[in-house]
Amino acid sequence: MLKKYKLNFAHLYGDLMNTYGDWGNILALKYYASKIGVDINSELISLGDEFNSNKYDFVLFGGGQDYEETIVAKDLPNKAKALIKYIENNGPLLAVCGGFQLLGHYMVMADGTKVNGISAMDHYTENLHFKGLIKNKEKRLIGNITIKNPVTGEEYHGFENHQGRTFLGKNEIPLGQVLEGFGNNGEDISEGVIYKNVFGSYFHGPILTRNGNLAKRILTTALNKKYPKEDWESKLKSIPTESF
Amino acid sequence: MSIRSKIAFLAGSTALKLTKKFKKTGGTSYPGKLAYKIDPNILKDLSKNMETIIVTGTNGKTLTTALSVRVLQETGRTIITNPSGSNMVQGIISTLLEHHKEIKHGSNPLAVLEVDEANVAKIAQLLKPKYFILTNIFRDQLDRYGEIYTTYDKITDGIKLVPNATVLANGDSPIFSRINFPNSIKYFGFNHSNSKSKIKAPNNTDGILSPSDDSVLYYNFITYANLGKFFSITDDFKRPELKYFVTKVSKLKPTFSDFLIDKEKFHIPIGGLYNIYNALAAYSIGKEYGIESSKIGSVLNKDSRIFGRQEVININGKQVTIVLIKNPVGTNSVIDMMSTDDKPFDLITLLNANYADGIDTSWIFDAEFEKLHKTKLKQIIIGGQRYKDLDVRLKFAGFKNTIIEKDFEQLIDLISNSKTKHFYIAATYTAMLDIRKVLNQKGFVKESF
Numbered sequence: 001m002l003k004k005y006k007l008n009f010a011h012l013y014g015d016l017m018n019t020y021g022d023w024g025n026i027l028a029l030k031y032y033a034s035k036i037g038v039d040i041n042s043e044l045i046s047l048g049d050e051f052n053s054n055k056y057d058f059v060l061f062g063g064g065q066d067y068e069e070t071i072v073a074k075d076l077p078n079k080a081k082a083l084i085k086y087i088e089n090n091g092p093l094l095a096v097c098g099g100f101q102l103l104g105h106y107m108v109m110a111d112g113t114k115v116n117g118i119s120a121m122d123h124y125t126e127n128l129h130f131k132g133l134i135k136n137k138e139k140r141l142i143g144n145i146t147i148k149n150p151v152t153g154e155e156y157h158g159f160e161n162h163q164g165r166t167f168l169g170k171n172e173i174p175l176g177q178v179l180e181g182f183g184n185n186g187e188d189i190s191e192g193v194i195y196k197n198v199f200g201s202y203f204h205g206p207i208l209t210r211n212g213n214l215a216k217r218i219l220t221t222a223l224n225k226k227y228p229k230e231d232w233e234s235k236l237k238s239i240p241t242e243s244f
Numbered sequence: 245m246s247i248r249s250k251i252a253f254l255a256g257s258t259a260l261k262l263t264k265k266f267k268k269t270g271g272t273s274y275p276g277k278l279a280y281k282i283d284p285n286i287l288k289d290l291s292k293n294m295e296t297i298i299v300t301g302t303n304g305k306t307l308t309t310a311l312s313v314r315v316l317q318e319t320g321r322t323i324i325t326n327p328s329g330s331n332m333v334q335g336i337i338s339t340l341l342e343h344h345k346e347i348k349h350g351s352n353p354l355a356v357l358e359v360d361e362a363n364v365a366k367i368a369q370l371l372k373p374k375y376f377i378l379t380n381i382f383r384d385q386l387d388r389y390g391e392i393y394t395t396y397d398k399i400t401d402g403i404k405l406v407p408n409a410t411v412l413a414n415g416d417s418p419i420f421s422r423i424n425f426p427n428s429i430k431y432f433g434f435n436h437s438n439s440k441s442k443i444k445a446p447n448n449t450d451g452i453l454s455p456s457d458d459s460v461l462y463y464n465f466i467t468y469a470n471l472g473k474f475f476s477i478t479d480d481f482k483r484p485e486l487k488y489f490v491t492k493v494s495k496l497k498p499t500f501s502d503f504l505i506d507k508e509k510f511h512i513p514i515g516g517l518y519n520i521y522n523a524l525a526a527y528s529i530g531k532e533y534g535i536e537s538s539k540i541g542s543v544l545n546k547d548s549r550i551f552g553r554q555e556v557i558n559i560n561g562k563q564v565t566i567v568l569i570k571n572p573v574g575t576n577s578v579i580d581m582m583s584t585d586d587k588p589f590d591l592i593t594l595l596n597a598n599y600a601d602g603i604d605t606s607w608i609f610d611a612e613f614e615k616l617h618k619t620k621l622k623q624i625i626i627g628g629q630r631y632k633d634l635d636v637r638l639k640f641a642g643f644k645n646t647i648i649e650k651d652f653e654q655l656i657d658l659i660s661n662s663k664t665k666h667f668y669i670a671a672t673y674t675a676m677l678d679i680r681k682v683l684n685q686k687g688f689v690k691e692s693f
Contacts (some may be wrong), residue, residue: 011447014447015444015445015447015449015452015460016452016453016460018447018448018449018450018610019383019391019450020604020606020607021606021607021608021609021610022609023447023448023609023610024606024609024610024637024640027609027640027641028640030640031639031640044447046460047459047460065391065392065393065450066391066393067391067393067453068453071453071458074458142603143603159603159604159605159606161604204604204606205606206606206609209609209633209636209637209640210633210636242636242639244632244636
């Protein structure tokens with residue numbers, strides 16, 4: 001009998017933070033998982049719902065419009081403790097745009113409104129009017145982007161569209177260095193973040209659909225954590241990687 | 245007319261004559277651009293003695309405008325309208341320059357103008373419309389305008405400039421009930437179901453928060469996307485009372501729809517639930533102008549050419565339906581329409597990412613291509629600049645053995661030689677222009693759009 005493997009996903013605020021095809025990230029992980037006989041169960045965790053830090057093997061926290069993001073920011077403190085516990089226990093998490101911003105200390109919206117994050121990680125986000133900016137002042141950062149991770153040598157392709165300028169903090173390293181485009185802040189060629197097993201990025205695209213290498217990396221992390229006896233990396237190696 | 249506007253008028257009219265003489269196709273915005281440069285207020289002079297209706301919203305404004313024009317022709321008044329695509333200030337000036345004589349000498353002239361969302365305030369301020377027709381606001385070309393609430397603000401800024409104007413809005417769209425206008429507002433929508441269900445919209449739906457308490461909205465029923473009979477958990481925000489409404493949807497097919505508005509039977513020669521909304525908007529403005537329901541019904545039934553965006557052509561005996569896709573809601577509606585098709589078909593889908601298509605293609609992951617599994621689809625063929633994105637999207641949706649064909653000439657040969665008798669081409673705007681060009685060269689369509 002074939003042994004069944006199963007991962008539980010939490011899609012944080014998937015009904016509100018859903019503006020830029022973030023659902024595609026779950027579709028990408030499902031696709032690769034199905035090729036190696038792993039089932040994915042995805043659950044929506046939204047306003048008023050409890051987040052159980054022991055229940056999930058992967059969490060997606062997507063981007064949304066400013067209005068929805070402020071509503072989410074008000075609800076998020078109720079889940080902060082459990083989310084921080086999940087992250088500190090090396091739980092895999094992908095955070096895009098707004099989700100990435102809200103895991104940090106704060107974000108300033110285009111109109112100057114400051115929205116507090118949950119300080120699960122040490123970055124913070126200023127807006128396009130931020131006085132400290134030297135390059136690309138007063139400008140939305142829009143366009144195609146390519147970055148390279150200096151450790152793995154992997155390249156990631158996508159599309160960015162954000163006004164926020166995110167600056168990384170303690171124990172955080174960028175997901176990659178910008179080869180083309182703007183990245184976190186248009187200043188220091190960093191794009192995205194890696195902290196423990198958290199991956200953050202400004203990429204729409206959605207990031208995992210165009211970057212199968214990253215999708216496989218995240219999937220491997222989640223599977224190794226839950227089923228450490230199997231060699232997931234070589235299983236996934238035999239599946240063609242969608243990367244363009 | 246001031247001297248300045250006279251000069252602007254002369255320059256614009258001359259430019260119009262010259263472009264007409266040297267270019268075969270109309271619809272250029274250059275004369276308007278020139279006149280606008282000389283006198284930004286020229287619209288005011290050009291529209292003297294003219295009544296205006298502005299049609300705006302992200303989806304369906306072209307068809308709603310065309311249908312409203314046909315319905316309002318029943319008033320016997322001189323009706324002026326702008327070609328789709330000429331919906332910004334310059335394009336509208338060009339339109340009014342072109343129809344200058346009709347406006348001056350016609351019988352009580354009435355302009356039905358499709359207006360780009362970001363241009364509503366500019367145009368409303370000068371033309372002081374009598375009606376605003378609001379179709380819907382869905383996520384569209386976010387890289388251009390930002391978010392649905394930004395688009396909404398742009399439209400309402402324009403409406404507030406003309407407090408005497410009446411707003412005819414889609415009542416099933418929660419966004420149009422968000423704020424109170426000083427204007428009189430009348431809603432149209434669907435009352436075809438007595439459902440007392442309490443459902444939420446699917447996860448991927450935009451614009452589902454109640455402005456009263458920022459909770460996620462519930463619905464008794466959803467027609468499509470976030471449209472339906474909505475209410476907040478505390479019931480302090482809910483679907484407004486409708487003035488004009490569909491009471492029954494009798495039959496939905498790819499080529500026609502049958503429905504009742506206030507017990508009157510309607511038949512429109514086009515598929516897609518979303519087109520019933522367009523017809524309903526045209527019905528509503530018709531009623532506002534005192535036209536009888538039966539007359540509106542026969543106008544909507546009569547002429548299939550006005551439903552131009554969904555066009556059916558014949559390629560070597562194959563029936564090919566061309567539809568435009570540009571955002572998740574539109575694409576889902578097109579897929580819903582395909583699911584009403586009884587005959588097996590092949591689907592050709594083309595994705596470009598030029599400015600007019602939206603340069604961010606991430607929306608394809610919010611469209612539910614998975615639903616195609618429930619249709620009579622036989623084969624998918626993929627093309628356009630961003631064929632790779634589409635290929636991956638469809639692969640993730642579980643479709644195997646899709647064909648990639650980047651060359652449009654070969655694509656047409658493929659249709660021509662196919663055993664399948666029935667095709668859909670679903671393409672983004674510039675991809676549609678591109679394939680039409682090739683279809684035109686081969687003589688399958690007359691004009692290049």
